[in-house]
Amino acid sequence: MGSSIAANQLVWHHDLTGQVLDPASLNLFWFELTEGAYGQIHRVKAIVEIVDGSAWQLSFNQGEDPMETELPVERWLSGRPDRPSQIEVVAGVDFDPIGVTAACRVAGSPMRYYSIIKPSCGSSHENRGYFLYSWQL
Amino acid sequence: MKIAVISCIHGNYEALNAVLSDIDDHKVEQIYCLGDLVGYGPHPNAVVEMVRSLNIPTVQGCWDEDIIEGLNACECSYPSILAEQRGKLAHTWTDQEIHPETREFLAQLPMTLRVDNLAFVHGSPNNQHEYLLPEIDAFTAMERVLGTGADVLFCGHTHVPYVRDLSDGLVKVQVKRSGVSETATQIHVAPLKRIINAGSVGEPRHGRPNATYVIYDPESAEVKLREVEYDYPKTCAAIIDKGLPAIFAWRLARGLEYAERAEDPTHICER
Amino acid sequence: MYWAIAAGIEGNLAAYEAFLKDLRQSRLDIEALYLLGDIVGPRKDSIKVIDRIQNPRPGEPEPQVCQGWWEDQCLILHALGRTGEPTQLFDRYGKAMAKTLWDAVPRAAIEWIRNLDFGFSELDCLLIHGTSMGVDEALTPETPVMTILDRLQRMGVNNLFCGRSGQAFDYNLVQGSMQTQVTMLDRPPSAQTVTLPAKRLIGVGNIGHALVRPAMCCTTPAIILLNSKP
Numbered sequence: 001m002g003s004s005i006a007a008n009q010l011v012w013h014h015d016l017t018g019q020v021l022d023p024a025s026l027n028l029f030w031f032e033l034t035e036g037a038y039g040q041i042h043r044v045k046a047i048v049e050i051v052d053g054s055a056w057q058l059s060f061n062q063g064e065d066p067m068e069t070e071l072p073v074e075r076w077l078s079g080r081p082d083r084p085s086q087i088e089v090v091a092g093v094d095f096d097p098i099g100v101t102a103a104c105r106v107a108g109s110p111m112r113y114y115s116i117i118k119p120s121c122g123s124s125h126e127n128r129g130y131f132l133y134s135w136q137l
Numbered sequence: 138m139k140i141a142v143i144s145c146i147h148g149n150y151e152a153l154n155a156v157l158s159d160i161d162d163h164k165v166e167q168i169y170c171l172g173d174l175v176g177y178g179p180h181p182n183a184v185v186e187m188v189r190s191l192n193i194p195t196v197q198g199c200w201d202e203d204i205i206e207g208l209n210a211c212e213c214s215y216p217s218i219l220a221e222q223r224g225k226l227a228h229t230w231t232d233q234e235i236h237p238e239t240r241e242f243l244a245q246l247p248m249t250l251r252v253d254n255l256a257f258v259h260g261s262p263n264n265q266h267e268y269l270l271p272e273i274d275a276f277t278a279m280e281r282v283l284g285t286g287a288d289v290l291f292c293g294h295t296h297v298p299y300v301r302d303l304s305d306g307l308v309k310v311q312v313k314r315s316g317v318s319e320t321a322t323q324i325h326v327a328p329l330k331r332i333i334n335a336g337s338v339g340e341p342r343h344g345r346p347n348a349t350y351v352i353y354d355p356e357s358a359e360v361k362l363r364e365v366e367y368d369y370p371k372t373c374a375a376i377i378d379k380g381l382p383a384i385f386a387w388r389l390a391r392g393l394e395y396a397e398r399a400e401d402p403t404h405i406c407e408r
Numbered sequence: 409m410y411w412a413i414a415a416g417i418e419g420n421l422a423a424y425e426a427f428l429k430d431l432r433q434s435r436l437d438i439e440a441l442y443l444l445g446d447i448v449g450p451r452k453d454s455i456k457v458i459d460r461i462q463n464p465r466p467g468e469p470e471p472q473v474c475q476g477w478w479e480d481q482c483l484i485l486h487a488l489g490r491t492g493e494p495t496q497l498f499d500r501y502g503k504a505m506a507k508t509l510w511d512a513v514p515r516a517a518i519e520w521i522r523n524l525d526f527g528f529s530e531l532d533c534l535l536i537h538g539t540s541m542g543v544d545e546a547l548t549p550e551t552p553v554m555t556i557l558d559r560l561q562r563m564g565v566n567n568l569f570c571g572r573s574g575q576a577f578d579y580n581l582v583q584g585s586m587q588t589q590v591t592m593l594d595r596p597p598s599a600q601t602v603t604l605p606a607k608r609l610i611g612v613g614n615i616g617h618a619l620v621r622p623a624m625c626c627t628t629p630a631i632i633l634l635n636s637k638p
Contacts, residue, residue, distance in 0.1 A: 313577070325553045
């Protein structure tokens with residue numbers, strides 16, 4: 001299921017592979033993100049790893065309740081998980097990627113990189129891994 | 138003789154001014170302050186100077202304590218790593234910003250105040266960091282009030298104002314002692330007690346950005362929970378201008394209920 | 409199955425042996441033996457008591473031990489405590505007691521003491537020397553009832569066993585109720601009646617001071633036998 005990106009929106013994605021998040025920090029960050037603390041948010045998809053070894057899919061569409069679903073994958077119990085983990089946001093132009101990056105960095109371990117993809121970059125979501133799992137962007 | 142009780146100003150000078158004006162309109166004879174004059178907000182020195190110049194009897198809050206004694210709260214005071222990191226940023230900023238006389242004023246504040254049958258504390262009589270939430274077990278709440286010897290306990294720290302009456306308390310106990318064959322039965326009756334939370338002047342968390350405080354009439358025992366509008370965008374702009382985390386401005390503008398408190402509100406750090 | 413719970417040996421090896429003998433003679437099926445602190449004290453046999461605890465004889469339960477007030481004083485003397493000065497020790501026994509205790513509990517025992525638990529939480533029971541507020545807090549039947557309730561509620565248990573007071577008692581909160589009404593900014597006042605589930609505070613007595621014959625539902629005042637499914 002696809003949907004278009006408006007001219008005044010941007011798509012931002014950020015690799016979280018190898019990061020293991022503190023659930024309480026993730027809750028706080030997820031609440032803030034979906035409530036607009038980092039700018040207007042239209043859609044979010046993320047797959048995150050948390051400290052008990054489970055992986056979660058987070059999704060949000062403007063006007064709807066945020067959803068959090070545990071993925072049916074094995075718990076990663078030794079070392080840092082090397083399966084793909086990522087957050088992707090469709091946001092308004094007031095989006096604050098530095099604030100989001102800083103929050104993610106604190107909630108887990110340092111990030112490896114981040115990048116901002118303008119809408120003109122289209123849907124080049126390489127390195128998706130199992131992000132393809134019900135990915136809607 | 139009515140009193141006003143204010144708490145948790147958190148360096149928000151705009152909010153404090155608006156609340157003081159509102160107090161002026163209510164023919165209040167005495168103001169008390171329950172601490173946390175600094176932290177999170179952009180004007181810690183101005184707030185302390187105002188409270189000091191008005192000779193407002195004030196108890197020390199957890200932020201005031203941390204500023205004078207060094208950040209001593211353990212990670213258990215924070216609900217998450219993210220909240221802890223932001224708390225530390227605000228602490229460091231405030232620590233660098235405040236003047237020596239501000240620090241001296243905060244250092245000499247008492248932990249509790251007693252006036253007639255009223256007690257004033259920041260968090261709870263046990264600890265500045267303890268949250269007396271409105272839903273806390275009634276017997277626990279009663280224990281906190283009884284611990285002060287007062288009938289009315291004023292507290293803050295939760296940033297959401299409330300009044301809680303505790304009445305008709307009764308506990309039946311049976312005691313068997315070594316060497317005594319019979320069992321003794323005791324009936325304990327707890328007297329009527331009240332907890333009044335003054336909310337927060339400078340960082341409200343009741344869902345709106347307005348400052349909150351309370352007015353109390355000791356003669357009639359009437360309590361008014363006051364909510365006062367103020368120029369919060371000005372404070373938000375100052376937060377960002379001064380280099381404090383922008384998320385504080387966002388939170389302030391929303392009066393967010395997402396309180397930054399530890400999972401177990403009655404947990405007391407041993408440090 | 410039963411638990412045996414005791415406290416306050418205070419370096420009195422003879423008393424501990426008498427306690428174990430009493431336990432044997434009870435012929436009860438003892439599932440666990442808890443020693444709630446004050447194992448050592450200003451007696452030269454303290455080290456022998458530790459040795460005896462570490463080496464139970466065949467058929468004896470292996471004691472589970474937590475720190476008590478005397479252990480806390482030892483750690484403070486060896487600069488391993490939570491406070492710098494043994495103020496409580498000086499206040500209660502005078503400064504000379506520091507030397508007596510230092511000699512009675514050698515360095516070799518300190519590591520064992522340091523690794524002891526602060527208490528045990530099992531089956532809706534907390535077993536601890538003082539309270540969760542501190543190793544020096546003594547609860548007795550004279551303690552205000554709301555304080556006792558608070559200490560029980562802090563640990564989220566309905567049964568609290570403690571040894572600091574040295575007294576042996578069984579304090580049952582059998583019934584409790586209170587009216588509470590909360591008024592908030594946006595909500596009308598909400599009133600409710602809160603009732604208290606039955607709760608129990610048990611003083612497990614003291615082995616080292618005195619060992620007299622039973623008066624309660626147990627073999628000595630220093631032990632309480634509790635059915636392990638309360």
